[in-house]
Amino acid sequence: MSNNSPIGIFDSGVGGSSIWQEIHQLMPNESTIYLADSKNAPYGNKTQEEIIALSVKNTQALIHKGCKIIVVACNTATTNAIDVLRNKFDLPIIGIEPAIKPAAVQTKHKSIGILATKGTLSSALFHKTAKEFTKEISVVEIVGEGLVPLIEKDALDSAKMKKLLKEYTAPMIVANIDYLVLGCSHYPYLIPQLQKILPKNVTIIDSGQAVAKQTQNVLQQHNLLADTRTRPNLQFFTNTKVDTLKSLLKAFSEKIQVESLIF
Ligand code: DGL
Numbered sequence: 473m474s475n476n477s478p479i480g481i482f483d484s485g486v487g488g489s490s491i492w493q494e495i496h497q498l499m500p501n502e503s504t505i506y507l508a509d510s511k512n513a514p515y516g517n518k519t520q521e522e523i524i525a526l527s528v529k530n531t532q533a534l535i536h537k538g539c540k541i542i543v544v545a546c547n548t549a550t551t552n553a554i555d556v557l558r559n560k561f562d563l564p565i566i567g568i569e570p571a572i573k574p575a576a577v578q579t580k581h582k583s584i585g586i587l588a589t590k591g592t593l594s595s596a597l598f599h600k601t602a603k604e605f606t607k608e609i610s611v612v613e614i615v616g617e618g619l620v621p622l623i624e625k626d627a628l629d630s631a632k633m634k635k636l637l638k639e640y641t642a643p644m645i646v647a648n649i650d651y652l653v654l655g656c657s658h659y660p661y662l663i664p665q666l667q668k669i670l671p672k673n674v675t676i677i678d679s680g681q682a683v684a685k686q687t688q689n690v691l692q693q694h695n696l697l698a699d700t701r702t703r704p705n706l707q708f709f710t711n712t713k714v715d716t717l718k719s720l721l722k723a724f725s726e727k728i729q730v731e732s733l734i735f
Contacts, residue, residue: 473540473563475696478503478705479687480539482530485513485624486716487658488545489708491568494684495543496706496724499691502698505537506545507735508710508717514620515548516589516656523591527553531561533735540696543687544568545657547588547679551595564690569601570655571679576605578675579651585612585644585674588655589620598655612647614640616656623658626716633665641669654678661720709733 479499481492485508492506507530509515515523527549531542541564544550544557550567557565570592575584584606592598593613602611619640622633644652652674654660660678667676691697698704708730710717717730 473538475540476503476698476702477538477540478505478707479541479543479691480505480507480531480534480537481543481545482507482509482527482534482549483546483657484515484526484548485510485620485658486710486720487620487623487656487661489717489720490660490678491543491545491657491680491683494680495687498684499688499698501700501702501704503702503705504707505534505539506708507533508708508712509735510624510710510712510716513624514589515546516591516620518591520552520595523549523552524556527557528560529735531557531565535561535563539563541566541687541691541694543683545683547655547657548591551592551597554597564694566683566687566690568657568679568683570598570653571677571682572601572653573605575651575653575677576609579609579649581648581650582609583612583647583649584609584651584653585614585641585647585649586653586655587614587616587640587659590615590617592655610647612644612649614643616640616659619662620656620658623661624716626719628661628665633662637662637665637669641666645671650674652676707731709735711735
């Protein structure tokens, strides 16, 4: 392992590629290996034990491929398994959590919405953060049941997606939220659809940029940033079909490789 080794990123499926985009934008000369565990998506309705076992498997696969740092680009895996991963593996591990704090600090209406998976919203880590930052404000927490399977199928603009998003945002609109926190790395792909439904004064936030910045800081602290002259190798592996990943990342098709792999 050296400073030119890749950054390893995993998610329950294609969603964490939204985090990859932020990482690549911030550190364009870093090589990356992305694992989409789409065969096992969604993680959101699994038990904590199952989420831990899958997160360990993904981390092992990335370490086996020589990664220098692991980014858990999945809120559900982070909130349920990050402590186990950090205890078990001897390399830096970055997680992603819903951006409750910035929303809670900036809301003028004192009302925010959080859309995330059941696994994230019921986790102890989420409860701890929510309790700390939302004492003075009202929070509408909604489980985005069914959204991840539709995103995995690249059905972003389907009638079913529209129906679910209308249903999930309705109580938030009633509560007059002015911030919507996207607590699942799949959901940034739904921002255009959400913007059509939500009132104009609602700001949608996610944690992608913060995770990329944190990854850069930790690499710097460990002296592991890639040489600026290296040409990055940008690899994506999925244990199902490559179609959705390719479609979501079509803007990068010239420079990335997307392959199916059993892991
Ligand atoms: N993308 C994931 C997250 O950030 C997981 C979604 C799922 O598999 O349920 O929570």
